[in-house]
Amino acid sequence: MNAPLNAPVTVSILGLGEMGRALAAALLGAGHAVTVWNRTPGRAAQLVESGAVEAPSAGAALDSSELVIVCLFDHDSVHETLDPLVDRLRGRVLLNLTTTSPEQARELGRWADAAGVAALDGGIMAVPSMIGGPGSEILYSGDQNSFERYRHVFDRWGISSYFGADPGLASLYDIALLSGMYVMFAGYMQGAALVATAGVSATAFAERSAAWLSAMSGELVGYGRVIDGGDYTVAGQQSLDFSDLSKMLEAAAEAGVGAEPLAMVQSLIARQRDAGRGAEGFARIFESVRHADSVAGSGGGERQTTVDGSAAAA
Amino acid sequence: MNAPLNAPVTVSILGLGEMGRALAAALLGAGHAVTVWNRTPGRAAQLVESGAVEAPSAGAALDSSELVIVCLFDHDSVHETLDPLVDRLRGRVLLNLTTTSPEQARELGRWADAAGVAALDGGIMAVPSMIGGPGSEILYSGDQNSFERYRHVFDRWGISSYFGADPGLASLYDIALLSGMYVMFAGYMQGAALVATAGVSATAFAERSAAWLSAMSGELVGYGRVIDGGDYTVAGQQSLDFSDLSKMLEAAAEAGVGAEPLAMVQSLIARQRDAGRGAEGFARIFESVRHADSVAGSGGGERQTTVDGSAAAA
Numbered sequence: 001m002n003a004p005l006n007a008p009v010t011v012s013i014l015g016l017g018e019m020g021r022a023l024a025a026a027l028l029g030a031g032h033a034v035t036v037w038n039r040t041p042g043r044a045a046q047l048v049e050s051g052a053v054e055a056p057s058a059g060a061a062l063d064s065s066e067l068v069i070v071c072l073f074d075h076d077s078v079h080e081t082l083d084p085l086v087d088r089l090r091g092r093v094l095l096n097l098t099t100t101s102p103e104q105a106r107e108l109g110r111w112a113d114a115a116g117v118a119a120l121d122g123g124i125m126a127v128p129s130m131i132g133g134p135g136s137e138i139l140y141s142g143d144q145n146s147f148e149r150y151r152h153v154f155d156r157w158g159i160s161s162y163f164g165a166d167p168g169l170a171s172l173y174d175i176a177l178l179s180g181m182y183v184m185f186a187g188y189m190q191g192a193a194l195v196a197t198a199g200v201s202a203t204a205f206a207e208r209s210a211a212w213l214s215a216m217s218g219e220l221v222g223y224g225r226v227i228d229g230g231d232y233t234v235a236g237q238q239s240l241d242f243s244d245l246s247k248m249l250e251a252a253a254e255a256g257v258g259a260e261p262l263a264m265v266q267s268l269i270a271r272q273r274d275a276g277r278g279a280e281g282f283a284r285i286f287e288s289v290r291h292a293d294s295v296a297g298s299g300g301g302e303r304q305t306t307v308d309g310s311a312a313a314a
Numbered sequence: 315m316n317a318p319l320n321a322p323v324t325v326s327i328l329g330l331g332e333m334g335r336a337l338a339a340a341l342l343g344a345g346h347a348v349t350v351w352n353r354t355p356g357r358a359a360q361l362v363e364s365g366a367v368e369a370p371s372a373g374a375a376l377d378s379s380e381l382v383i384v385c386l387f388d389h390d391s392v393h394e395t396l397d398p399l400v401d402r403l404r405g406r407v408l409l410n411l412t413t414t415s416p417e418q419a420r421e422l423g424r425w426a427d428a429a430g431v432a433a434l435d436g437g438i439m440a441v442p443s444m445i446g447g448p449g450s451e452i453l454y455s456g457d458q459n460s461f462e463r464y465r466h467v468f469d470r471w472g473i474s475s476y477f478g479a480d481p482g483l484a485s486l487y488d489i490a491l492l493s494g495m496y497v498m499f500a501g502y503m504q505g506a507a508l509v510a511t512a513g514v515s516a517t518a519f520a521e522r523s524a525a526w527l528s529a530m531s532g533e534l535v536g537y538g539r540v541i542d543g544g545d546y547t548v549a550g551q552q553s554l555d556f557s558d559l560s561k562m563l564e565a566a567a568e569a570g571v572g573a574e575p576l577a578m579v580q581s582l583i584a585r586q587r588d589a590g591r592g593a594e595g596f597a598r599i600f601e602s603v604r605h606a607d608s609v610a611g612s613g614g615g616e617r618q619t620t621v622d623g624s625a626a627a628a
Contacts, residue, residue: 099561101561101564101565101568102512102565102568102569103565103568103569125526127552135529163514164512166512168512169509169512169514171565172508172509172511172512172514172565172569173509173514173522175505175508175562175565175566176504176505176506176508176509176519177505177522177523177526178562179501179504179505179508179562179566179575179576180498180501180502180504180505180523180526180527181501181526181527181530182501182557182559182576182579183497183498183500183501183504183575183576183578183579184494184497184498184501184527184530184531185530185533185534185537185579185596185599186497186578186579186582186599186603187493187494187495187496187497187498187501188494188534188537189537189582189599189600189602189603190490190493190494190497190603191489191490191491191493191494192490192538192541192600192603193600193603193604194486194489194490194493195483195486195487195490196604197486198416198478198480198482198483198486200477200483200486200487201538201542202537202538202539202541202542202600203535203538203539203541203542204538205490205538206534206535206537206538207534207535207538208487208491209491209494209531209534210531210532210534210535212439212491212494212495213494213495213498213527213528213531213534214527214528214531215449216495216498216499217498217523217524217527217528217531218524219499220499220502220520220521220523220524220527221517221520221521221524223499223502223503223516223520224506224515224516224517224518224519224520224521225516225517227506227516227517228515228516228517238441243496245496247413247415248489248492248493250415251415251416251417251485251486251489252489252606253606254415254416254417255416255486256606257603257604257605257606258602258603258604258605258606259603259606260578260581260582260602260603261493261497261578261582261603262493262496262497264497264500264574264575264578265496265497265499265500267574268500268503268574268575282499285499285500285503286503286506286507286516288503288572288574289500289503289504289506289507289571289572289573289574289575290507290510290571290572291571291572292566292567292570292571292572292573
């Protein structure tokens with residue numbers, strides 16, 4: 001069945017937490033036929049008032065729609081809810097917006113494949129209040145045909161970005177981008193703590209930092225090219241030896257503030273210098289992060305990564 | 315003596331490393347009368363060709379100009395060069411662009427004060443090739459009258475920003491901004507290592523990261539306001555409990571990549587949650603950084619470990 005582009009679709013949303021309700025409300029606003037269900041009742045009143053149908057059971061919710069969206073507590077909740085209903089899911093498209101790990105998204109992808117269900121996994125880069133407004137973005141991976149077919153539905157929530165057939169990609173990108181964000185925030189705290197010792201307000205420093213970090217984010221593509229090229233000795237780079245942060249760490253100690261964010265970077269640099277790579281470019285700290293065996297906090301051994309095998313990334 | 319605005323001035327530059335030469339070249343291009351000196355000869359040829367005068371001694375360089383700029387190897391070099399000449403410096407304006415710590419800048423400020431020399435300290439936020447071009451900025455602190463008097467000279471190098479009379483401010487801001495930058499770069503590496511496990515290129519991830527981090531840097535002012543307000547319980551914040559990064563750390567372990575940048579943030583979060591502050595806002599991680607005694611890598615205090623129990627960045 002080929003629905004005309006932008007046609008209203010039948011869509012069921014399972015899970016009416018704050019995010020599920022925001023997603024449902026946005027689709028109601030776009031004129032789609034929305035059915036909703038939540039394990040514990042009492043969450044649907046406002047949506048029903050806006051035109052949604054509350055299904056009496058998860059199975060009934062599945063039966064009502066061509067597009068089934070789950071936004072539940074965790075990966076286990078998804079299986080608990082869908083496993084008994086797998087036969088009723090067949091022929092429909094499943095979009096999982098539950099927060100899961102890349103491996104969990106892949107597991108659900110295999111489960112859906114085995115059941116003959118076309119499935120997408122999504123990572124929501126927004127808080128519920130942002131859904132449908134500027135700055136909201138949802139990352140998708142999994143079945144590309146389904147993405148293209150329902151993209152006009154998804155676009156109502158924010159920018160829709162598709163990454164590739166590997167169902168784990170959206171979650172992986174989500175975690176990767178959030179990692180960068182949290183680490184950047186910690187870096188700002190490091191700077192704010194330093195300037196606070198001279199009476200500079202955190203707000204004044206934030207304004208300057210935001211402009212500075214935005215400008216410096218322009219350096220990332222250069223690092224990416226060096227990493228992808230696999231040769232950290234290419235000319236024009238700042239060397240790891242030159243990037244030694246000892247003086248900055250000493251200044252933090254002198255100022256009497258902590259230095260955990262900065263010490264983390266120094267540790268990544270030191271690992272490469274200790275391995276005799278000090279004359280190579282700063283981008284080489286990537287090698288300190290990619291190898292779990294040299295890093296606190298994760299197990300595992302050596303791994304190979306295909307630098308040129310970009311699966312997607314529009 | 316009040317020179318007309320934008321009038322050429324006599325300026326001496328002591329120290330002809332790559333940066334000193336770039337600074338001198340830019341001032342020659344602006345029509346100033348530039349005298350140069352370097353401890354070891356042979357660095358001035360090109361500048362002399364462009365119109366600079368090479369002084370036979372540091373003292374002669376001082377005698378030649380109203381504005382004396384030092385851009386030497388380190389703080390000790392500045393004293394070694396200027397201490398014997400302090401009488402010949404009196405009545406001139408000293409700008410120290412040597413990379414020094416805030417405490418060293420303050421010490422030099424006291425030294426200049428005692429000698430009756432008006433002094434500025436500067437932090438250069440650019441590499442030599444950027445001097446005089448877009449994106450170049452120099453941070454200043456110290457004697458405000460001198461900054462205003464010679465600002466038209468300094469503006470030739472890039473944006474000139476003045477921070478206050480405390481001579482340590484420029485260096486402190488310099489270190490604070492660079493800290494934020496290096497930590498942000500490490501955060502990008504964390505993300506790039508994660509997506510690399512699915513074959514995504516570091517370049518593709520860099521493009522997306524740059525846009526994402528620029529957008530997210532807009533959050534910093536909000537954190538700054540909370541920090542300055544001193545009340546981490548104000549409404550509308552993401553709590554520290556909600557910011558728990560365990561699932562992201564597990565995903566990194568599952569993917570077989572290191573997690574040192576992310577574990578650093580989790581450690582800052584954990585310290586506040588352990589202290590019973592989990593319901594308060596994320597901005598509270600500032601308190602984990604500002605107190606040196608709770609952080610690895612800085613002098614004096616108890617050594618903290620990361621969330622997984624291993625020693626943090628050394």
